[in-house]
Amino acid sequence: MLAKSIGYDEKRAAVLDMSARLHDIGKLAVPDVVLLKRGKLTPTETEIIRRHALEGCTMLTDILASAESIMGSGRSSEDQTLRLAAEIALHHHEWWDGSGYPRRLEGEAIPEAARIVAIADTFDELIQTRPYHEAATIDVAxxxxxxxxxxxxxxxxxxxxxxxxxxxxxxxxADLDTLKGVTRKNTSTLAKANQIIERILKSPEAQYARAKALEPASTTQH
Known part of the structure; x- marks a missing residue:
């Protein structure tokens, strides 16, 4: 919704929407004892949490590399999604004033997609009930x-x-029900990741590449 309001067309907004679903994939590398802790995090635990930005970017970059090895660079419609997802994962905790992480980027040096997701992610976090806080109202959030x-x-x-x-x-x-998670689908980070990865592996390009790989090697008669 925010992307469309600032001029994104349907296709570009759809790519951003799919990419944004993977922004926290790096949290798969964070132990639950830290991720779900109710109390204040220690400095060490805070550093572990903050690593999820780099971890997520690395995961998505690796997935993209694997996809390209199967289908070839630029041949998959998911390439654009994965590239943008990696960028968002890395930068969605950068702050406008330069005090964010991991690279302390400032202002428009932060990719626009990451700036959009940062707002939506914070708003979503506020209106959801979490182990460490109650859900806020829409107005308060x-x-x-x-x-x-x-x-x-x-x-x-x-x-x-x-x-x-x-x-x-x-x-x-009406749409605020979706924002509050009443009709939200695929809320699990892992489920979101699997959904996109499955689309890549089931694409016609990937299936063709596998079929070619299984063909007997040709021999030359001398």
Missing amino acids: LLEVMALSGKQFDPKLVIAFKDVIQSIQVAGG
Whole structure:
């Protein structure tokens, strides 16, 4: 919704939507005892959590490399999704003021897709019930996002996001059920990853490549 509101066409928004689903795939490398801890994290635990950005980028880059070895570079429609997903995974915790991680990028040096996902991810986190906090209302979550404008988030994107949420509320709030997870599908990070990987492996290009690989090697008569 936010992407479309700032001019993304259907195709570009769809690629971003699919890529964004994998932004936290690196958390698969984080032990549950740390990931689900209710209390305050120790400095060591905080560092472990923060590694998920690099871990996610590495995972997705490796998946892309495997896909390209099967189908060839640029031949799969999923290539673009995986490349963008890796970029988002790496940068979605970079902050507008340069105090984020892992590379402390600042302002527009942060890829736009990651800036969009950062806002949506924080809002989603606020309105969900987690082991370490209760769900916030839509209005409270929106106020918290707006309070981080210019610090954590791109100010222009925050304004656009506010307009999107408020327009949904004015229209009756039907889509807010999805935002709050009532009708959300594929909430598991692993499920999201598997869904995209399965699409790659079941693509016509991948099946053709496997069939060719199984053909008997040709021999030359002398």
